[in-house]
Amino acid sequence: MTSQPSTPRSRRERPAKSALTHAGIVSTAVRLMESEGLQRVTMRRLAQELDTGPASLYVYVANTAELHAAILEALLGAVDLAPVGARGDWRERLLRVLGSYVEVLFAHPGLARSALVARPSGPHYLALVEGILGLLHEGGVPDAQAAWGVDVLLQVATATAAEQSTRAQSPTADDEHDALTAVLREAPAGVYPRIAALGDDLVSGTPEQRFAWIFRAVINGTKTTPRETS
Amino acid sequence: MTSQPSTPRSRRERPAKSALTHAGIVSTAVRLMESEGLQRVTMRRLAQELDTGPASLYVYVANTAELHAAILEALLGAVDLAPVGARGDWRERLLRVLGSYVEVLFAHPGLARSALVARPSGPHYLALVEGILGLLHEGGVPDAQAAWGVDVLLQVATATAAEQSTRAQSPTADDEHDALTAVLREAPAGVYPRIAALGDDLVSGTPEQRFAWIFRAVINGTKTTPRETS
DNA sequence: ACCTGAACACCGTTCAAGT
DNA sequence: ACCTGAACACCGTTCAAGT
Numbered sequence: 001m002t003s004q005p006s007t008p009r010s011r012r013e014r015p016a017k018s019a020l021t022h023a024g025i026v027s028t029a030v031r032l033m034e035s036e037g038l039q040r041v042t043m044r045r046l047a048q049e050l051d052t053g054p055a056s057l058y059v060y061v062a063n064t065a066e067l068h069a070a071i072l073e074a075l076l077g078a079v080d081l082a083p084v085g086a087r088g089d090w091r092e093r094l095l096r097v098l099g100s101y102v103e104v105l106f107a108h109p110g111l112a113r114s115a116l117v118a119r120p121s122g123p124h125y126l127a128l129v130e131g132i133l134g135l136l137h138e139g140g141v142p143d144a145q146a147a148w149g150v151d152v153l154l155q156v157a158t159a160t161a162a163e164q165s166t167r168a169q170s171p172t173a174d175d176e177h178d179a180l181t182a183v184l185r186e187a188p189a190g191v192y193p194r195i196a197a198l199g200d201d202l203v204s205g206t207p208e209q210r211f212a213w214i215f216r217a218v219i220n221g222t223k224t225t226p227r228e229t230s
Numbered sequence: 231m232t233s234q235p236s237t238p239r240s241r242r243e244r245p246a247k248s249a250l251t252h253a254g255i256v257s258t259a260v261r262l263m264e265s266e267g268l269q270r271v272t273m274r275r276l277a278q279e280l281d282t283g284p285a286s287l288y289v290y291v292a293n294t295a296e297l298h299a300a301i302l303e304a305l306l307g308a309v310d311l312a313p314v315g316a317r318g319d320w321r322e323r324l325l326r327v328l329g330s331y332v333e334v335l336f337a338h339p340g341l342a343r344s345a346l347v348a349r350p351s352g353p354h355y356l357a358l359v360e361g362i363l364g365l366l367h368e369g370g371v372p373d374a375q376a377a378w379g380v381d382v383l384l385q386v387a388t389a390t391a392a393e394q395s396t397r398a399q400s401p402t403a404d405d406e407h408d409a410l411t412a413v414l415r416e417a418p419a420g421v422y423p424r425i426a427a428l429g430d431d432l433v434s435g436t437p438e439q440r441f442a443w444i445f446r447a448v449i450n451g452t453k454t455t456p457r458e459t460s
Numbered sequence: 461a462c463c464t465g466a467a468c469a470c471c472g473t474t475c476a477a478g479t
Numbered sequence: 480a481c482c483t484g485a486a487c488a489c490c491g492t493t494c495a496a497g498t
Contacts, residue, residue: 020463042491119406130423147432159346180349194367194376197373213457214382217448218451219451221446225443285483
């Protein structure tokens, strides 16, 4: 935030206006997201940050979705693929990798939702896929099942993070969740016997407890479900 | 589209401007979505359709997300909860219910994506939850696992539909998918040994085949994974 | 080749004012 | 109570024109 003595006449308190590049745009976008949230990372707002007009960005980025995917790819560098305390079996370590992924998404509201739509395809994403495949292999999961299972695991992790972060983000979303909870609790037993029978169990547990069970269930299903139908 | 003889001086070829109600707004929204797609169901466009200003809608609908959730709830009436040819076991019937749900979402691009964020809580949604719980109960899935499993099943079904319909909708999304496919195929074996080992298997199968396996895997995981950690 | 001004065609949401 | 005109504060994307 201090002015640069080497460029005395810069009009703004910004690093000298660097040439526009894909990398420069993405790193500015990440900074902007960190400070103002993904919802402010628009082509117009980002262009303003880079001291140019929105049209200039289209030379490097095809559209807003691609921009958001590039941000996610950059953030994925923070996923811990080999947790230090990882002395448990493969299942335990896989749980931690997925947990680390969810944490990264959860730390940036909005990112998970965009990740459900536009998946990245950079080296960090590949490393995450490779890490998961390695653990499934170590666990003796047949290749064909691991190949499809990695997708499900990432999908569930992403969707779970999206749901949680949407709720954490907006008080309206929280109200909606409370409404759903109330509706489930009050469902008449005559029309909805199973909902009534399960009662609070449908909405029980902390997010962490639900995460842990969900991941274990999907990992188990992946390991035990053959690809060919019997 | 014909003029109404009983209301000779109506200025437009619309059914007489009915009083604004929640139900009327939602049914107009559904019609609008069916004809122009969810992306056109905006507060402004919908108000125009109802011959009023956008501000008027806020008396009945809190925001755009809630409007989209109400549309989904209405559409959920089309889910087949007791497939006619359903003579298979509980697993087979559950697969069909989930398949019907995916079809409904898939028929309306954009809806699945919004469903990941704003879940409805009306009678159609409850009936779907009840139907799934009933089948899990029939299959001997312990209550505690069924209670959490229903959420995972719906989440996976929704996320799967969202991914597919995003791709079917926009050619850009399809390009991105091709890009990811190419990246996976070309991943160097030195850095990504498991990705290289699995090769085309990572992206193999039709959407239907992947759906079928994914649902079976999640159903199996739900049935076999106890809620308490060992 | 790269960059951009200006325009096109939209958005959600609020609020003071009307009936 | 219900409805609305008008405004506030934005959007994505394109394209002809400039350097």
